[in-house]
Amino acid sequence: MKSNGFGRWRQNIIVLVDRNHADEVATKLGVLPFKEDGETKQAYFAWTRLTTRAGNDEDVVWDLSALLGVASDRFSWQIDWDASDY
Incomplete structure (x- = not known):
């Protein structure tokens, strides 16, 4: 984990959701999926x-x-x- 220099650490969390809900999750998390898997039908968010x-x-x-x-x-x-890095 990287420190932000102010006594806090930046966690990078990988979240998996069904691809059908990728747009909704992108809006809620404020990030776009970095990967979509056609086989498992999941979207991956960092x-x-x-x-x-x-x-x-x-x-x-x-x-x-x-x-x-x-x-x-x-x-x-x-x-x-x-x-994830937490």
Whole structure:
């Protein structure tokens, strides 16, 4: 993770959603998908946020739930923790 120089760390979170909801998620996250997989029919987003501590995965889930809704509410989303830097 990179520091922003002010006591915070920049987390890069990879979020996967169904391609059918890519436009809606792009609007909510403020980023376009960097990849769309035709085989799995998923769109991949690289979402960044700042944190004050490394490994802050609880806040990542909380913030994404606030932005996108709980995964089963309207559409399903998931975090690729292995590809994310948190």
